[in-house]
Amino acid sequence: MSIELKNISKSYGSCQILNHINLTIQTGELVALLGPSGSGKTSLLRVLAGLEYADEGSILFHGINLTDAPIKKRKAGFVFQHYALFNTMTIRENIAYGLKVKSRKFRPSKRAIHEKVDQLLHLVRLEPYGERYPSQLSGGQRQRVALARALAIEPHILLLDEPFGALDAKVRKELRQWLRQLHRQVKMTSLLVTHDQEEAFEVADRIVIINKGQIEQIGTPSQVYEKPVNSFVYDFIGHVNRVRGTIRDGQFINGNFKIPVENTGSTDGIAFIRPDQFSIKAANGHAANRAWPATITHIHPAGSVIRLELERQDDAQSIEVELTKREFSQLSLIKSQRVFLEPKQIKVFAADGL
Numbered sequence: 405m406s407i408e409l410k411n412i413s414k415s416y417g418s419c420q421i422l423n424h425i426n427l428t429i430q431t432g433e434l435v436a437l438l439g440p441s442g443s444g445k446t447s448l449l450r451v452l453a454g455l456e457y458a459d460e461g462s463i464l465f466h467g468i469n470l471t472d473a474p475i476k477k478r479k480a481g482f483v484f485q486h487y488a489l490f491n492t493m494t495i496r497e498n499i500a501y502g503l504k505v506k507s508r509k510f511r512p513s514k515r516a517i518h519e520k521v522d523q524l525l526h527l528v529r530l531e532p533y534g535e536r537y538p539s540q541l542s543g544g545q546r547q548r549v550a551l552a553r554a555l556a557i558e559p560h561i562l563l564l565d566e567p568f569g570a571l572d573a574k575v576r577k578e579l580r581q582w583l584r585q586l587h588r589q590v591k592m593t594s595l596l597v598t599h600d601q602e603e604a605f606e607v608a609d610r611i612v613i614i615n616k617g618q619i620e621q622i623g624t625p626s627q628v629y630e631k632p633v634n635s636f637v638y639d640f641i642g643h644v645n646r647v648r649g650t651i652r653d654g655q656f657i658n659g660n661f662k663i664p665v666e667n668t669g670s671t672d673g674i675a676f677i678r679p680d681q682f683s684i685k686a687a688n689g690h691a692a693n694r695a696w697p698a699t700i701t702h703i704h705p706a707g708s709v710i711r712l713e714l715e716r717q718d719d720a721q722s723i724e725v726e727l728t729k730r731e732f733s734q735l736s737l738i739k740s741q742r743v744f745l746e747p748k749q750i751k752v753f754a755a756d757g758l
Contacts, residue, residue: 405431405465405466405560405561405592405593406428406429406430406431406464406465406466406467406593407427407428407429407452407463407464407465407561407593407595408427408428408429408463408464408467409425409426409427409428409448409452409461409462409463410426410461410462410463410464411424411425411426411460411461411462412424412425412426412448412451412458412460412461412462412463413425413458413459413460413461414444414447414448414451414456414458414459414617415459420617421444421447421617422444422447422448422451422458422617423616423617423618424460424461424618425444425448425461425617425618425619426619427612427619427622429593429595430593431466431593432591432592432593433593433594433609433610434584434587434594434595434596434607434608434609435594435595435596435608435609435610435611435612436595436596436597436598436603436604436607436608436610436611436612437449437595437596437597437598437612437614438598438599438601438604438611438612438613438614439599439613439614439615439640440599440615440640441599443614443615443616443617444614444616444617444618445597445598445599445614446565446566446597447617448597448614449563449565449595449597451463452480452563452595453475453478453480453482453563454470454473454474454475454477454478454480455475457471457472458471465478465560465561466560478560478561479557479558479559479560479561480559480560480561480562480563481554481555481557481559481561481562481563481592482554482563482565483547483550483551483554483562483563483564483565483567484550484565484566484567485565485566485567485568485569487538487546487547487549487550488550489538489546489549489550489553490538491537491538491539492537493537494534494535494536494537495525495530495533495534495535495536495537495538495541495549496521496525496534496535498538498549498553499521499524499525499549499552499553499556500517500518500520500521500556501553501556502553502556502557503517503520503556503557504517520556521534521556524552524555524556525552527552527555527586527589527590528548528549528551528552528586529548529582530545530548530549530552533545542575543571543572543575544571544575544578544579547567547568547571547579548579548582550567551567551583551586555590555592559592560593561592561593561594561595562592562593562594562595563594563595563597564594564595564596564597565597566597566598566599567579567583567596568580568600568603569598569600576600576603580602580603580606580607581606583607584606584607587607596608601641601642604625605625605629608625609624610622610623610624611623611624611625611628613628613636613637613640613641615636615640620633620634620636620637621633621634621637628641629641629642632751634753635674635676635753638676638751638753639676642678643678643679643724643726644676644677644678644679645676645677645678645679645723645724646674646675646676647674647675647676647677647721648672648673648674648675648755649661649672649673649674649675650670650671650672650673651665651667651669651670651671651672651673651752651754652670653670654666654667656673656675656752658675659718659719660718661694661696662694663675663694663750663752665752667752667754671754671755671756672754672755673752673753673754673755674752674753674754674755675747675750675751675752676750676751676752676753677747677749677750677751678749679711679724679725679726680709680725680726680727681747681748681749681750682723682725682745682746682747682748683745683746683748684712684725684727684735684737684743684744684745684746685743685744685746686735686741686743686744687741687742687743687744694746694747695744695745695746696716696717696718696723696744696745696746697716697717697718697742697743697744697745698714698715698716698717698723698742698743698744698745699714699715699717699740699741699742699743700712700713700714700737700738700739700740700741700742700743701713701714701715701722701739701740702739703737703738703739708729709726709727709728709729710726710727710728710729710731710732711724711725711726712724712725712726712727712737714743714745716745717742723745725745
């Protein structure tokens with residue numbers, strides 16, 4: 405089931421939440437809507453689901469216009485941050501609920517419902533828990549029940565709104581891996597709303613970056629990370645150091661630091677450098693023309709990388725750097741040591757973001 409959103413706009417009073425959104429999701433694709441709080445992610449999901457209606461634009465499911473269609477005609481499965489399970493029903497009864505409340509004409513037989521629930525319990529790895537109640541399950545298990553209940557009605561599309569937001573970091577990571585594996589099995593067209601970048605990058609086929617009701621960029625996880633189209637995306641995705649300067653005569657200038665840029669005009673500029681895109685040399689060595697003198701103010705040794713906090717000696721700006729443990733060991737760095745920082749890869753945008 406493919407989904408096509410054409411020129412979707414939505415306002416609440418004088419506040420425009422969605423501004424001419426155009427998006428196509430291919431059949432079987434898992435797309436993540438990623439953006440800061442208040443960017444319009446959930447509003448777009450609700451318009452797609454039929455929980456709200458757009459002020460302008462059209463929604464097509466596999467070429468059929470369902471812009472004004474009610475929820476039941478869209479056949480969407482919902483999974484939300486709060487599981488909304490029935491506490492007085494067993495897990496088996498919760499999963500079967502959507503099938504049992506169908507009209508008599510479309511309701512499966514009791515045997516068919518029982519078999520369907522068995523299949524879903526197996527799919528979400530909860531076979532031993534069918535006769536338990538939600539209160540007897542962990543948060544991660546309850547979220548899997550919510551997903552099984554959404555799949556029970558055999559929806560055409562699956563809509564997930566911050567499904568793991570209420571869980572702790574370890575459980576979220578486990579469920580992200582599980583969701584990706586599950587999607588490979590069921591291959592259902594899915595839209596995931598999240599503000600968790602790691603979650604989006606781990607599970608999605610493509611990522612849609614949305615900000616202030618507008619789409620900033622659409623691409624695969626690697627495309628969005630490696631080739632951000634503007635300063636908002638670069639700043640929003642991952643960790644980054646921002647260095648302000650001036651663009652003049654084809655160069656970005658920050659103090660004595662200069663690098664060539666494509667922009668030949670004269671304007672304020674911002675340079676973005678990822679923490680892992682620095683070379684560090686001891687201060688008693690020879691400084692390159694593009695190096696900043698800095699002092700190490702803090703060392704974070706935990707995890708798979710070593711994180712350093714440094715203060716530039718020329719303008720006191722704080723810089724974050726990441727090194728592998730091997731690089732750190734070879735350099736023998738210590739706190740308060742003076743070094744030279746040289747960006748290996750740098751991206752410059754004009755201050756207006758273009």
